[in-house]
Amino acid sequence: MKPIRVMCVDDEPSSLQTLHMMLIERPDVSIIAESSNPLEAIQLVKKHKPDLLFLDIQMPAMSGFEVLQHIQTAEMPFVVFVTAYERYAIKAFETHALDYVLKPYDHDRIGKAIDRAKERLTTLGQDDQYKRMVQLLDHIQQEADNLQRFFVRKKDKMIPIKPEDIDWIEAAGDYVHLHVKGETFTLHEKIGVLETTLRPKKFIRVHRSMIVNVNRIKELVPVFQRDFTLVLHDGTRIKLGRSYAQEFFKVLKMP
Numbered sequence: 001m002k003p004i005r006v007m008c009v010d011d012e013p014s015s016l017q018t019l020h021m022m023l024i025e026r027p028d029v030s031i032i033a034e035s036s037n038p039l040e041a042i043q044l045v046k047k048h049k050p051d052l053l054f055l056d057i058q059m060p061a062m063s064g065f066e067v068l069q070h071i072q073t074a075e076m077p078f079v080v081f082v083t084a085y086e087r088y089a090i091k092a093f094e095t096h097a098l099d100y101v102l103k104p105y106d107h108d109r110i111g112k113a114i115d116r117a118k119e120r121l122t123t124l125g126q127d128d129q130y131k132r133m134v135q136l137l138d139h140i141q142q143e144a145d146n147l148q149r150f151f152v153r154k155k156d157k158m159i160p161i162k163p164e165d166i167d168w169i170e171a172a173g174d175y176v177h178l179h180v181k182g183e184t185f186t187l188h189e190k191i192g193v194l195e196t197t198l199r200p201k202k203f204i205r206v207h208r209s210m211i212v213n214v215n216r217i218k219e220l221v222p223v224f225q226r227d228f229t230l231v232l233h234d235g236t237r238i239k240l241g242r243s244y245a246q247e248f249f250k251v252l253k254m255p
Helices: 013-023 038-048 064-069 090-095 107-123 126-146 191-195 242-251
Strands: 004-009 029-035 052-056 078-083 099-102 150-154 157-161 168-172 175-180 183-187 203-207 210-213 217-224 227-232 237-240
Touching (some): 013 029, 052 064, 099 107, 168 191, 203 237, 203 242, 237 242
Parallel strands (some): 004 029
Antiparallel strands (some): 217 227
8 A cells, every 4th residue: 555645734843843753654654745834735735635634723824724724625635633722622523523633742642643544544535524624614613603702801800701892812922912992901822722713704814913803994005015004993003914915805805
């Protein structure tokens, strides 16, 4: 049997290297591509058509789920999701019979994931794999719809904030700042993780460190050539990152 053709996507170079070292020990594995950039990863999947894709979920520029939304049925490899957050893994992935591994990478777990992938590649059709992927994404979205509020500290109290009341979100390392009606609240969560819990057509990533509530956008001002600035209803001005512009215009259905 030919070696299984594997591609790895992880935005952390050290984690990507660790996964690489574990995979090259397997004679039944051929690493055909690696990337720490989700936008590049989409193109590499289309170009190389791997059998198996190790895909990190929490990435700052674009989540692993968003990467999959750009891949067509005919190009969809078998996917093993990678996550450092167990709560985003076990229930959803096992419900839809999709595999996952937790960070930090474990040698034995990686081996089992490869063996399981090889077995399923011979028993599951591509259409079935894609269908399960769509069901997973729907499941994630339903969970996001059920998210009613965030609890944040205000002086000596914890108060709830509804997602729809948020104007924009700013990353601050392992935290995010929620900007709500002129006030700023801090939440202990990485922006990439928070992004997976918000409705993608209501909240859109416009910069590596910023997410904007679409309903709070007042106007889009061209600055220079392909550069734009978002002006929110509260007067906040946010630069639209070039690498996010295409997806931004697509979501808002703008030419």
